[in-house]
Amino acid sequence: MNESLDTVHGRQVLRIERRLAHPPEKVWPAVTEPEHLREWFPAEVRLDPRAGGRMTFSFGSGPDAPPESVGRVDAYEPPRLFAFTWEGELFRIELHPDGPGCLLVFSHVFDDRAGAASFASGWRICLDALDGVLEGRAPDRSARPSGRLHESYVERFGLADGVAEDTGDGWRVRFERQLTRPAEAVWAALTDAAPDRPTALGAPPPPGFTTDEFPAGPVSTLAAPTLLEYTWEVAGAAAGRIRWELVQGTGHGARLVLEQTGPADPPSGPATALAAWRRRIEPLARQLAEEADRLTGDRATG
Incomplete structure (x- = not known):
């Protein structure tokens, strides 16, 4: 797995590459369909599957749950590219054929550089869950990034410097x-x-x-x-x-x-x-x- 953090046009770009044992055609539903997304993505998602389509993100219905937020599908090209905007941040999932499996390239564009270790460790846990779901394992919804993992990204991305x-x-x-x-x-x-x-x-x-x-x-x-x-x-x-x-x-x-x-x-x-x-x-x-x-x-x- 390759992970990097770069600055492009003044914004932070987190990029994670992960090789999966399954072809794009099998992975595509897991990264685009709400009933599969809920097994690994950090929010409940509803979407109109087309470029320009509306997306909604929710975190449950309890009294302490944050309000629902709205995003937009920026690209929807099965089984190759799914990109969307959520609260001013950009997300992109690419699936490239790689032998019998595929290379998943996930990118997240945001402004909060100091938050990059949190984002990276959070997406690491989500992508672990996606890998498990594709292998037929039940997701562990209580899993969260360890402090050790968070601090490893702080060091890797140079976030400790003043x-x-x-x-x-x-x-x-x-x-x-x-x-x-x-x-x-x-x-x-x-x-x-x-x-x-x-x-x-x-x-x-x-x-x-x-x-x-x-x-x-x-x-x-x-x-x-x-x-x-x-x-x-x-x-x-x-x-x-x-x-x-x-x-x-x-x-x-x-x-x-x-x-x-x-x-x-x-x-x-x-x-x-x-x-x-x-x-x-x-x-x-x-x-x-x-x-x-x-x-x-x-x-x-x-």
């Missing part, structure tokens, strides 16, 4: 990192090193929010469990700010947005910040992924 920019009077470093546990669990992990030290405005931030390279000043903004901001200091004077925020992510967990600002001098500041915060974030992400896998147990795969 970015730095010149602000005119200094610099800004920013990390946007999809995590595998909800905000409450992330906050608990960040504050666990000092459980007896209250997190409060005007107090020093817990060690989990800091790094030795940038001495921490007092907490200036606090909204547990989603926001903590403080100044960092040079020779006792404020030099910039560091802001940790946990926002809504892809459904796998909270999205961490970490920003730091600093002065133009010394010019090595952004490089130091990029390295220091990556060293801080990666052990946190691994810890949360391991915790997620312990909690889901056998239901987590990959």
Whole structure:
């Protein structure tokens, strides 16, 4: 199986290739007909099978189910190509003859680069289910991507790196990192090193929010469990700010947005910040992924 993430015209393109033991004619109904799609696709689908046809996607009828959404069939060429648009994102399933079987090429075009590991691990589980259905195995509807699988895609696609920019009077470093546990669990992990030290405005931030390279000043903004901001200091004077925020992510967990600002001098500041915060974030992400896998147990795969 080949998997890649590229940027094309400013959008992210996730591409997954998988060889199947069955010819396109057998696979085609499994990837286009609603009664078969429900066995592996993440939503219930209804569609008008023609280019320009309407598609609807639903996730059940319970009180907590999200509302139904509408998409469009962009291409319908049996048994070769099925493409559609769903909530502004593009999906394409190609079936190429390959000996007695076929090569399935799945692509997903989207904007949220930080969510790419979630999308890749989710589609990996879906395509595993499709393969199982084609082989006559009952789908495991409780299966979900493991934290380990999610983190493997973060590493493979280079999603752990931050970015730095010149602000005119200094610099800004920013990390946007999809995590595998909800905000409450992330906050608990960040504050666990000092459980007896209250997190409060005007107090020093817990060690989990800091790094030795940038001495921490007092907490200036606090909204547990989603926001903590403080100044960092040079020779006792404020030099910039560091802001940790946990926002809504892809459904796998909270999205961490970490920003730091600093002065133009010394010019090595952004490089130091990029390295220091990556060293801080990666052990946190691994810890949360391991915790997620312990909690889901056998239901987590990959």
